Amino acid sequence: MSATTSAPLLQARGISKSFGAVKAVDDVDITASPGRISAVIGPNGAGKTTLFNALSGFSAADAGTVTLDGRDITSLPPHRIARLGLVRTFQTARPLRTATVLENVLAGTYLHGRGGIGAALFPTPRVRRAEAALVERSRATLAAVGLLAEQDRYPDELAAGQLRLLEIARGLAAEPRVLLLDEPAAGLNKVETSRLEESLLEIRASGTAVLLVEHDVDLVLRVSDHVTVLDFGRLLRSGAPEDIRRDPAVAAAYFGTEDPVPAPSDEGGA
Numbered sequence: 471m472s473a474t475t476s477a478p479l480l481q482a483r484g485i486s487k488s489f490g491a492v493k494a495v496d497d498v499d500i501t502a503s504p505g506r507i508s509a510v511i512g513p514n515g516a517g518k519t520t521l522f523n524a525l526s527g528f529s530a531a532d533a534g535t536v537t538l539d540g541r542d543i544t545s546l547p548p549h550r551i552a553r554l555g556l557v558r559t560f561q562t563a564r565p566l567r568t569a570t571v572l573e574n575v576l577a578g579t580y581l582h583g584r585g586g587i588g589a590a591l592f593p594t595p596r597v598r599r600a601e602a603a604l605v606e607r608s609r610a611t612l613a614a615v616g617l618l619a620e621q622d623r624y625p626d627e628l629a630a631g632q633l634r635l636l637e638i639a640r641g642l643a644a645e646p647r648v649l650l651l652d653e654p655a656a657g658l659n660k661v662e663t664s665r666l667e668e669s670l671l672e673i674r675a676s677g678t679a680v681l682l683v684e685h686d687v688d689l690v691l692r693v694s695d696h697v698t699v700l701d702f703g704r705l706l707r708s709g710a711p712e713d714i715r716r717d718p719a720v721a722a723a724y725f726g727t728e729d730p731v732p733a734p735s736d737e738g739g740a
């Protein structure tokens with residue numbers, strides 16, 4: 471576990487959300503802190519996406535509060551929450567298909583744009599310099615996720631794994647303080663997953679608070695500083711990855727066995 475003791479940037483308390491009789495999320499607390507990766511895992515239908523939607527303003531919770539850097543963001547719409555520094559990615563990548571990879575990332579920098587239509591039609595040298603800086607930053611973001619070589623290609627020309635990395639780059643382009651990643655490893659092959667893992671560690675090192683929903687338990691237990699396990703909408707366990715791995719209740723909920731979660735499959739592992 472990381473020794474970092476910085477205060478949580480994102481703090482959610484008592485989050486609940488029902489769909490009819492289904493308590494999708496039931497009184498869950500969660501935090502995310504700068505320079506740390508916090509993960510949320512749990513079996514299908516455990517409430518992970520519903521929790522993400524509540525945190526990011528995409529679907530209001532029935533109860534609970536969410537604060538970002540001490541400010542109550544519980545009832546704010548997603549675009550206001552994004553402007554305050556909490557950005558999310560989606561399970562299904564949503565690129566702009568008629569724009570290149572670089573342009574897609576550039577579009578993600580919009581939160582920092584100042585120009586407006588006047589600046590676009592009559593760009594002053596200052597506006598041009600600001601644009602050049604955004605292009606440079608977007609290239610650096612692409613490099614961080616290993617996609618710089620694809621900058622002039624179109625999303626439809628990318629492999630599934632590259633599309634996921636592009637989705638993350640688009641999120642990073644907004645320079646979030648808190649980045650919510652919804653199943654970033656879904657559909658990735660082994661090589662792409664290790665590229666993703668490197669990117670996650672770089673994002674953490676940059677001081678961003680990362681909240682990760684992910685089915686790849688091996689990946690989660692390798693990269694996370696803290697893990698929250700949901701089961702049927704409720705918090706089952708919360709702790710350091712090594713404790714989660716050994717916890718019989720987690721193994722039972724997740725794998726239907728009380729054996730500990732198997733150790734990460736290194737070379738030649740099962």
Ligand SMILES: Nc1ncnc2c1ncn2[C@@H]1O[C@H](COP(=O)(O)OP(=O)(O)OP(=O)(O)O)[C@@H](O)[C@H]1O
Nearest residue numbers: 489492493494512513514515516517518519520521
């Ligand atoms: N819009 C909705 N309408 C009705 N029920 C919903 C809705 N969204 C989610 N649910 C239900 O809420 C529960 C939690 O779903 P959720 O998608 O949050 O789980 P999850 O942990 O993200 O699952 P998965 O790992 O399969 O993505 C499930 O029982 C699901 O069927």
